[in-house]
Amino acid sequence: MLRDRLVEALGSDAVKTAPEDLAVYAFDAYTDGGLPSAVVLPSSTRDVSAIVKIARDCGEPIVARGAGTGLCGGAVPLAGGIVISFARMNRVLDLDERNRRARVQPGLINLALSREVANLGLFYAPDPSSQLISTIGGNIATNAGGPHCLSYGTTINHVLGLEIVDAAGDVFETSIDVAGYDLTAAFVGSEGTLGIVTSAWVRLMALPESVRVWVAAFDDIDSASEAVSAIIAAGILPTALEMMDVVITRAVEAAFHAGYPTDAAAVLLIENAGFDEDVEASESAIHTIAVAHGARSWRSARTKGERDALWAGRKSAAGATGRIAPNYYTQDVCVPRSRLPQALRAVGEAAHENGITVGNVFHAGDGNLHPLLMYDKRDRKQVAAVIETGNQILQCAIDLGGTISGEHGIGWEKRDAMTRVYSTADLAVMARVRDVFDPMRMLNPEKIFPAGARCPEVAPP
């Protein structure tokens, strides 16, 4: 029945129900998942609208999916339902060079947009490490960040308007127009629970005249953290300010020979971009601060090749840990920048206590930690230890005045932790907004909101 109706609306080529096809959509980058009832690959907004109406008739929940790189299970089905893959809606629909904006489909790969507009001297700024494969639609769903969000802002700062299909299959648009309510921000980061984005106007930025990348090595994490705070306190906002500990630099160097020192407790990867004179002026200022905070080496990448190698190493750091353990779990929490030293100590203690190897590679300028917990999925004890460590890290971030997600959303994994950062009243307000757009809770129903909520307004129906 479901399959027949989907095939009738979209053609058999766009509907997958064979077990081997469904299995491919059972997981994202989180450890848990489930098989969908069907996977559909729409080619247009009209297709999406038709799918939603069929799902409604058949009582099937819907999970929208980009590249499946999300860390929190936001894109996985849990008990049947329809997965909408946007693999075929991956084009740039409009390119408005003069006003520096583009209208794109949700399945467009993040880096593909920057590549497409590079010859115009433009780029799309949000750059999650997954940008080689993750999609703009998925980035919108989680309000994705990336190293350069320190100065350019996260996805929300680059979305100008959305076309959305709601849970009734109706299409509407939001824009960041001053006239009327700004609902765009409510949809960005809502992980497919309020509606399905079928196209987005995004902001493009001018490629900077000059880019410089520097690497500073420190003998301890505290000194590196203090250098980070001092750089920003001095009024300098580099385009990126990343930290890696020795576990990560060694893994990266072993895998990629990117050019990082492997004998330092902490390494800062610092980038600045802009006009040549400005970037040059910032180099000496940043260098002085780094040395004053104990940097024992300083290196300036001289060529584009050196810069690219350093960035490729940074963005592939998670993959590089494959040499240490067969699996890794990435936690994603934020703390105020000034609490970084305490947060990193707490991460180390939690990992040690649970017998887990941890590597830290993260957006230091934003206070956004990404502890990589290394383990073997085949060992149940290790799985339990990793989950416990992740949980302790969440609590430590909250205790330090931070929050439970920096850029990867809440999804399935962290929904019960929402009660630790929001009051029931605040969650109930969010749930009331959800009910406006999805009164039947058919859009990604098991996500974001806590499962065990006592408040009837928050709990699933």
Next chain:
Amino acid sequence: MLRDRLVEALGSDAVKTAPEDLAVYAFDAYTDGGLPSAVVLPSSTRDVSAIVKIARDCGEPIVARGAGTGLCGGAVPLAGGIVISFARMNRVLDLDERNRRARVQPGLINLALSREVANLGLFYAPDPSSQLISTIGGNIATNAGGPHCLSYGTTINHVLGLEIVDAAGDVFETSIDVAGYDLTAAFVGSEGTLGIVTSAWVRLMALPESVRVWVAAFDDIDSASEAVSAIIAAGILPTALEMMDVVITRAVEAAFHAGYPTDAAAVLLIENAGFDEDVEASESAIHTIAVAHGARSWRSARTKGERDALWAGRKSAAGATGRIAPNYYTQDVCVPRSRLPQALRAVGEAAHENGITVGNVFHAGDGNLHPLLMYDKRDRKQVAAVIETGNQILQCAIDLGGTISGEHGIGWEKRDAMTRVYSTADLAVMARVRDVFDPMRMLNPEKIFPAGARCPEVAPP
């Protein structure tokens, strides 16, 4: 009954019902208004909550009011109701210097915040020309801009979280936390129709090391407009990029002797701020572009006194037109920067056709026009001509791909124009969100949404 209950809850000192008191709250900076049933001056969130509950019981609508500087009638009552004045909730509640943020009450005057944190080397960036008197709460209600929003963004970019009292009198909080829905943006710019902001966490920025201000004079508006586009196309984003026509520069010079040339068709006021070297480098780049586009004079303000005089003149431009006519009406529309010459021609034609004197002083870098239409309120024909001119300017902005508000909201004045920029489906979505927070439509009920809407979801109940 209403008065008795309000006095019982807040004390007689906080409740005004004498005709001479009510008259003071009948108008804002728009031409239309009406008398409230009562004016209350709460001192706390608890007071606001009590007022809302009493209003609900008594079936009275509520209009929240800051300083009453809004241009579109957003803060005026129309048919009775309670005006909540935030004059007594005007304090900085928390100052978090290290993380550069402050929690403030809605009645705090915009400039008072910057003055309070200046000794820490910080400031609050959004700077509407009304900043000497307008309040942070009113700025949030309209998502206020200002000259420096070109580089710093509008109010929404500086609000980190809100405490809100909803139409049931319940209190909740929003934050721009990545976890959960970002509802802050929906409240910023909602003009008191979704809830009443009782406190706000706002971002503070570091005062720049160096500030420079330049004045470039042009023989025609087109050349000045093209210079504006060229500066930004070159990848330079000055902190402010304002234009004034000769009507305005002459009025300003007659009133304030601010230092503007009075013989040029168009004058650009350009500011850049940052590190000394960067600002110096930008001066020569901007100067070169201005000259290439026909600037016939260029002046650099050498002292802080000269800079302040130029800015004071710019920010008092509307008042200066009092020498030309007893009243002025400010229109507020946006067009793509590339359409500025056409937009200004259309403004001139509309004014000429209706026999109205117009002066242009506006945020050129943002494409945000502010034609000042000068008239005598005592002459009914002139009032009608001004309204017609304003209306034609709205339509011209829409025709050029722009929109009906830049930074002053929709309020009462522009609500019927909403149907010209939004489809019924898009307006219905906004109305559904409104119904979540204010199902009885008791919060500023006659604002934003069109009066004559045919769609039952959009029309008032």
